[in-house]
Amino acid sequence: MLPAALKKQLAPALQNGFVLKRAVFQSCLELYPMAEWEALMQKVNKLNRFKKKNNDFIRRFTAGVKIIEVDATGRLLIPKDLVAFADISKEIVMSSAINIIEIWDKDKYEQAIDDATGDFADLAEEVMGQDDDDHGIS
Numbered sequence: 001m002l003p004a005a006l007k008k009q010l011a012p013a014l015q016n017g018f019v020l021k022r023a024v025f026q027s028c029l030e031l032y033p034m035a036e037w038e039a040l041m042q043k044v045n046k047l048n049r050f051k052k053k054n055n056d057f058i059r060r061f062t063a064g065v066k067i068i069e070v071d072a073t074g075r076l077l078i079p080k081d082l083v084a085f086a087d088i089s090k091e092i093v094m095s096s097a098i099n100i101i102e103i104w105d106k107d108k109y110e111q112a113i114d115d116a117t118g119d120f121a122d123l124a125e126e127v128m129g130q131d132d133d134d135h136g137i138s
Contacts, residue, residue, distance in 0.1 A: 002074045006094060006101075010070075018068045020078065020103075022085050024061070026112060029078070029086050029103040031068070036099050078103070 002010070013033035023030050032040070044061065047054040064085065070076050078088070091106035104112070116123075 002070060002076065003094065004074070007070070007074045014070050018070070018076070019065055020068045020076075020082060021061075021065045022063065022082065023102065026102075026104075027086055027108060028105075028112075029082055030097070031076075031094075031101040031103060033099075 007014075010033070013035065016034040018034060019032045019037040021030050021032070044058060047058065049055050049058065064082060066079050066082065068076050068078075086103065086105055087108060088103075088105045089107070093102075093104045093106050093109040095102045095104060095109065
């Protein structure tokens, strides 16, 4: 069940549906509004499929992709193979990740946050602390 506040924010995208897929770097799921997925697929479709690494990437990146719709009561059905991939047991966390939503098993999410705590200051400085170009936030 989508939380009411999240459902309200996603209202413009609800009619177009979503794509649910395995995450690349974590054992969680990624929920893409259809417009975001289509924009991403435009980039992926530009890859030269006659290069083995590109073809391997496309195959693995799109493995397990499912088109998902939210029903009238605000529920979305997560297919069993994706539940197994993310090791979702009972409680889930839906975490906004800018233009997508990550869906985690609650315990795995808390562990991932705890594991990243020590390194986060260094990571934030490296990613966002650039002061000699326009990529950082200041």
